Amino acid sequence: MKRILFALAALVLLTGGAGEVPSDPSTSPTVNPHEGDAKAIEAGAKLFKRVSCHGCHGTNARGATGPDLTDDTWIRQPTDQMIFNVIKFGRKGTMMSPFKDDMVDDQIWYLVAYIRELGRQRKAEGG
Numbered sequence: 001m002k003r004i005l006f007a008l009a010a011l012v013l014l015t016g017g018a019g020e021v022p023s024d025p026s027t028s029p030t031v032n033p034h035e036g037d038a039k040a041i042e043a044g045a046k047l048f049k050r051v052s053c054h055g056c057h058g059t060n061a062r063g064a065t066g067p068d069l070t071d072d073t074w075i076r077q078p079t080d081q082m083i084f085n086v087i088k089f090g091r092k093g094t095m096m097s098p099f100k101d102d103m104v105d106d107q108i109w110y111l112v113a114y115i116r117e118l119g120r121q122r123k124a125e126g127g
């Protein structure tokens, strides 16, 4: 755990994204401020491994215990805000637990940007 926190702290320093951590969800942006940003996507890819999303969602998010995050099939409506909320607040009653204590909002948006980029890449490859 300490190592994960250290890695996250280092990442925050590297990306200069420390900033505020709004605890009230209504203050969070509803569109991804980092959409399509190559640096954010790279940071999201690193977070995906460091915060061990890949443990459940598989390498490159193609699905394992948790669902594939790169296909067009979503359990709920696939807005960026929904993806953000699932990561931040989790899904009650499922193995998808909240990550709000592990990452600041910007880092969660990096993950959203990364997941969206994987989806685009997959589409470009023809599914």
Ligand code: HEC
Residues within 6 Å of the ligand: 048, 051, 052, 053, 054, 055, 056, 057, 065, 066, 067, 069, 073, 074, 075, 076, 083, 086, 087, 091, 094, 095, 096, 097, 099, 111
């Ligand atoms: C312990 C296993 C586990 C871990 C770790 C985990 N997830 Fe999940 N995740 C799940 C499961 C199971 C679901 C499906 C929940 C449901 O049935 O609604 C899910 C759902 C999701 C969804 C919604 C998918 C959909 O189709 O609606 C997203 C997005 C997501 N996870 C992203 C992440 C990210 C990003 C991380 C890392 C920060 C992560 N998850 C870590 C198990 C996990």
